[in-house]
Amino acid sequence: MSGEATRPPSELTGPLEVDTGDWPTRELYRLLTGLVVPRPIAWVSTVAADDVRNLAPHSYFNLVSHDPPHVAFSSTGVRDTLTNIRATGEFVVNVVTAELVDRMNLTATDFPPDEDEFVWSGLTAVPAARVRPPRVAQAPAHLECRLAQEVAIGRATLVIGEVVHVHVDASVWRDGRVDPALLDPVCRLAGDEYATLGEVFALPRPRWERIAGTRPAPGQ
Numbered sequence: 375m376s377g378e379a380t381r382p383p384s385e386l387t388g389p390l391e392v393d394t395g396d397w398p399t400r401e402l403y404r405l406l407t408g409l410v411v412p413r414p415i416a417w418v419s420t421v422a423a424d425d426v427r428n429l430a431p432h433s434y435f436n437l438v439s440h441d442p443p444h445v446a447f448s449s450t451g452v453r454d455t456l457t458n459i460r461a462t463g464e465f466v467v468n469v470v471t472a473e474l475v476d477r478m479n480l481t482a483t484d485f486p487p488d489e490d491e492f493v494w495s496g497l498t499a500v501p502a503a504r505v506r507p508p509r510v511a512q513a514p515a516h517l518e519c520r521l522a523q524e525v526a527i528g529r530a531t532l533v534i535g536e537v538v539h540v541h542v543d544a545s546v547w548r549d550g551r552v553d554p555a556l557l558d559p560v561c562r563l564a565g566d567e568y569a570t571l572g573e574v575f576a577l578p579r580p581r582w583e584r585i586a587g588t589r590p591a592p593g594q
């Protein structure tokens with residue numbers, strides 16, 4: 375059993391213990407999206423069966439495999455993005471940079487299905503190489519995807535896509551790789567809060583052959 379609170383107390387006098395069934399969905403959403411941070415944002419472009427273009431951000435998103443390459447995002451309820459992917463089997467993940475964040479936010483508006491978010495946000499649609507949905511020209515990188523699998527999770531649908539083509543602009547490439555500082559991605563925190571990358575540091579991974587024979591000191 376959890377503590378007595380059925381919604382977040384304004385101050386904590388000890389650790390918070392919550393059984394997830396005890397809080398209303400809204401409060402649970404705020405708690406979890408505040409803890410699983412930062413979340414990358416997939417700015418997903420799709421086309422409807424009648425070719426109307428669509429663009430919407432999704433921060434329940436990540437890379438889930440590279441061999442073969444797959445990404446996944448989830449749609450809460452059935453929105454235009456999911457409807458379009460079901461109709462065409464294709465989508466593009468556009469990277470959101472700090473410069474694009476206002477336009478990304480505008481595309482999260484609950485536009486009716488026949489409204490084109492590219493037009494509303496003043497973004498340029500350019501053809502993708504392998505799929506029908508267009509790329510956002512202003513975004514510096516794009517993952518062109520084909521629907522691999524849909525997984526129902528209660529009210530949400532997890533969309534797993536195979537990445538069939540990657541586009542990276544020369545402006546974010548340095549020394550043989552994407553430079554995170556040049557990419558300048560924006561990620562989502564809870565509510566209306568976002569973050570940029572901040573400090574980037576390297577941490578080489580330990581190898582067993584290097585530490586075998588040493589032992590942690592007692593109590594560590």
Ligand SMILES: Cc1cc2nc3c(=O)[nH]c(=O)nc-3n(C[C@H](O)[C@H](O)[C@H](O)COP(=O)(O)O)c2cc1C
Nearest residue numbers: 430431432433434448449450453454455482483484
């Ligand atoms: C930064 C950000 C992240 C979002 N992440 C998600 C998400 O992961 N899943 C979701 O269903 N909606 C998410 N939304 C809300 C959708 O973008 C919003 O409902 C949008 O209108 C859906 O558009 P569509 O109907 O064109 O698919 C997010 C909104 C913002 C601003």
